[in-house]
Amino acid sequence: MKFKSLGYCFVQGLKNIGRNRIFSLASVVTMSLCIFVLGLFYSITTNVSFMVDQMSESLCVKVFFEKGIAEERIESIGNSINEYDGVTMVHFTSADEAWEQYKLEYFGEEYMDLADGYADDNPLKDAASYEVYFSNADMQDDLVKYISDIDGVRRVNSSEVTADSLSEISSLVSVVSIVVLVMLTAIALFLISNTISIGIAVRDEEIKIMRLLGAHNTFIRAPFVVEGIVIGMAGAVIPVIILYAVYGNVVNYILTKFSFLSNILSFMPVTELFKVFVPMALILSIGLGLLGSFLSLNRHLKEK
Amino acid sequence: MIDLENVSKTYSTGVPALNDINLHIDEGEFVFIVGVSGSGKSTLIKLLLKELNPTSGKIVINGKNLAKIKKNKLPYLRRDIGVVFQDFRLFEDRNVYENVAFAQKAIEAPGKRIRSKVLAMLSMVGLLEKYKTNPKQLSGGEQQRVAIARALINQPAILLADEPTGNLDEANSWEIMKLLENANEQGTTVVVVTHNLEIVRAMRKRTISIENGRIVRDIEEGGNFYEI
Numbered sequence: 387m388k389f390k391s392l393g394y395c396f397v398q399g400l401k402n403i404g405r406n407r408i409f410s411l412a413s414v415v416t417m418s419l420c421i422f423v424l425g426l427f428y429s430i431t432t433n434v435s436f437m438v439d440q441m442s443e444s445l446c447v448k449v450f451f452e453k454g455i456a457e458e459r460i461e462s463i464g465n466s467i468n469e470y471d472g473v474t475m476v477h478f479t480s481a482d483e484a485w486e487q488y489k490l491e492y493f494g495e496e497y498m499d500l501a502d503g504y505a506d507d508n509p510l511k512d513a514a515s516y517e518v519y520f521s522n523a524d525m526q527d528d529l530v531k532y533i534s535d536i537d538g539v540r541r542v543n544s545s546e547v548t549a550d551s552l553s554e555i556s557s558l559v560s561v562v563s564i565v566v567l568v569m570l571t572a573i574a575l576f577l578i579s580n581t582i583s584i585g586i587a588v589r590d591e592e593i594k595i596m597r598l599l600g601a602h603n604t605f606i607r608a609p610f611v612v613e614g615i616v617i618g619m620a621g622a623v624i625p626v627i628i629l630y631a632v633y634g635n636v637v638n639y640i641l642t643k644f645s646f647l648s649n650i651l652s653f654m655p656v657t658e659l660f661k662v663f664v665p666m667a668l669i670l671s672i673g674l675g676l677l678g679s680f681l682s683l684n685r686h687l688k689e690k
Numbered sequence: 691m692i693d694l695e696n697v698s699k700t701y702s703t704g705v706p707a708l709n710d711i712n713l714h715i716d717e718g719e720f721v722f723i724v725g726v727s728g729s730g731k732s733t734l735i736k737l738l739l740k741e742l743n744p745t746s747g748k749i750v751i752n753g754k755n756l757a758k759i760k761k762n763k764l765p766y767l768r769r770d771i772g773v774v775f776q777d778f779r780l781f782e783d784r785n786v787y788e789n790v791a792f793a794q795k796a797i798e799a800p801g802k803r804i805r806s807k808v809l810a811m812l813s814m815v816g817l818l819e820k821y822k823t824n825p826k827q828l829s830g831g832e833q834q835r836v837a838i839a840r841a842l843i844n845q846p847a848i849l850l851a852d853e854p855t856g857n858l859d860e861a862n863s864w865e866i867m868k869l870l871e872n873a874n875e876q877g878t879t880v881v882v883v884t885h886n887l888e889i890v891r892a893m894r895k896r897t898i899s900i901e902n903g904r905i906v907r908d909i910e911e912g913g914n915f916y917e918i
C-alpha cells in the first residue's frame with residue numbers, strides 16, 4: 387500500500403463505522419466499560435498502595451528486653467535487628483525516656499507533679515525499648531519472629547497495623563478487577579471483531595471488485611484496521627474523560643463521609659494518577675481494537 | 691498473450707468443468723467463447739483471473755505463469771486484466787463518476803489525473819452527461835457501459851467479458867459489442883463469452899465453442915460460424 391493512501395483508508399474506515407453505527411456503538415460502549423473498570427482498578431490499587439507507602443513510614447514494632455539486661459547486650463541486639471533486610475531505622479528509648487513519655491501522656495503537663503512520688507524509683511525501669519521501623523507491612527510477621535528469637539529479647543509488640551488490612555483490600559480489589567477486566571476485554575474483543583466482520587460482509591461485493599481490479603491486500607484491509615483503532619480510541623477517551631471529571635469529587639466525598647479516616651486516607655492527585663493511566667488505557671484500547679480487527683481480517687480477508 | 695496447456699479444472703464437488711484445454715490467444719485478438727450453460731465458460735474466465743487455480747495444466751498470461759505468481763504479486767496480474775460481468779456489479783451507493791473512479795483508487799493511481807481520465811472514459815462510452823447519475827437510474831445498457839469504463843480505465847492489456855449482454859436487449863447488446871470492438875481496435879486483447887449467436891455470426895471474429903468442458907470448435911476470424 388502506498389503512503390498517500392492512508393488518508394483514503396482513514397476516511398473509508400470512518401465510513402465503515404458510520405454505516406455500522408449500532409455495532410460500532412456497542413463496541414465503543416463495551417470498550418469504555420472495560421477501560422472504566424481498568425481506571426477504577428488502577429486508581430483504587432494505586433491509591434491503596436500509595437496510602438500503604440505513606441503509612442509504612444509509621445510501620446513499627448517495639449522490642450522489650452529481659453530484666454537486668456546489660457547495655458552491651460542491648461546494643462548487640464540493636465545491631466542484629468539493623469542487619470535484618472527491610473529494617474529502615476532502629477530507635478532506642480531508654481527507661482528514663484520511656485518514663486518521661488509515659489508521664490507526659492498519662493498525667494499531662496499540669497499534673498506532672500503527681501508523678502513525682504516515683505521520682506527516684508523509675509517504675510518503668512525495665513521499659514527500655516527499640517522502635518524498629520521497616521518498609522513493608524508484609525514482612526512484619528517474619529521480622530517479629532526474627533527479633534523474638536534473639537537472645538535477651540523479652541517481648542515484641544506489633545501494632546495491629548492497618549496497612550495489613552489495606553493490603554488485603556487492595557489485593558481483593560485487584561483480583562475482582564482483573565476478573566472483571568478479563569471478562570470485559572473478551573467481550574470487547576468479541577464485539578469489535580464482530581463489528582468489523584459485519585463491515586466486511588457489508589462491503590463484500592466492493593472487496594471482490596477491488597480484488598479483481600488489482601487492489602493490494604493491505605489497501606483492502608487498511609480501512610478495517612482504521613475502524614478497529616478508532617473504535618478502540620473512542621472507547622478509551624470517553625472513560626478517561628469521565629474518570630478525570632469524577633475522580634476529584636469521589637475523593638472529596640470519601641474524605642468528608644469518612645472523616646475519621648482522614649489521617650489514614652491520603653489520595654494521589656489526579657494528574658499523578660493519569661500520567662500512567664492514560665497511556666495504559668490508550669495502549670489497552672488501541673491494542674484491543676487492532677487485535678479485534680486482525681482477528682476478523684484473518685477470518686474473512688485473507689490474501690487470496 | 692494468453693496460453694493454456696492441457697488445462698483441466700475439477701471442482702471440489704467432483705464436477706469436471708474444464709477438460710484438457712489447449713488454447714492460444716495472441717495480443718490484439720478479439721475472441722468469442724460460446725457454449726451452452728454449464729459448459730465451463732465462466733470457469734475458464736475465473737482461471738484466467740486466477741480466481742481459481744487449475745487442477746492440472748499450465749496457464750501463461752502476458753508471459754507470467756499463473757502458478758508461479760505469489761499472493762502479493764497477484765494484484766499486478768489483475769491490473770493487466772479488465773473484466774465485465776452479466777450483472778454489471780456497479781455500486782449503487784455511488785454515482786457513475788465514482789464507480790469509474792473507484793477502479794483508479796483501488797490501484798492507488800495518482801489522484802491528480804483521475805478526474806480527467808474518468809471523464810475521458812465516460813465520454814468514450816457515451817455517458818459523460820450522466821456522470822452524476824446513480825446506476826439505479828440507468829438502463830441496463832448504460833450500466834454495462836459504466837462497467838466497461840470501469841474495466842478499461844486502468845488500461846489493461848486484456849479485457850474479459852462474461853456474458854456482458856446477457857441481460858440486454860438486441861439494440862443495447864449491439865452497442866456493448868461495438869464498445870468492446872472499439873477497445874480491441876485500441877489494442878486491447880478482448881475475450882467475450884456470449885450466448886448471442888446472432889451477433890457472433892455477424893461480427894465474424896474468432897469463435898471458440900466449448901462443450902462439456904472441451905473446446906470443440908475454433909473458427910478463425912473472418913470464418914463463418916453459421917456455416918459450420
Ligand SMILES: Nc1ncnc2c1ncn2[C@@H]1O[C@H](COP(=O)(O)OP(=O)(O)O)[C@@H](O)[C@H]1O
Binds near residue numbers: 706726727728733734
Ligand atoms: N463453484 C463451483 N463448485 C462446483 N461446481 C461448479 C462451480 N462453479 C461451476 N460449477 C460447475 O462447473 C460446470 C461449468 O460451470 P460454468 O463454468 O459456470 O459454466 P458456464 O459459465 O459455461 O455456464 C457446471 O457443471 C457447473 O455446475
Ligand SMILES: [Mg+2]
Binds near residue numbers: 731732733852
Ligand atoms: Mg457462466
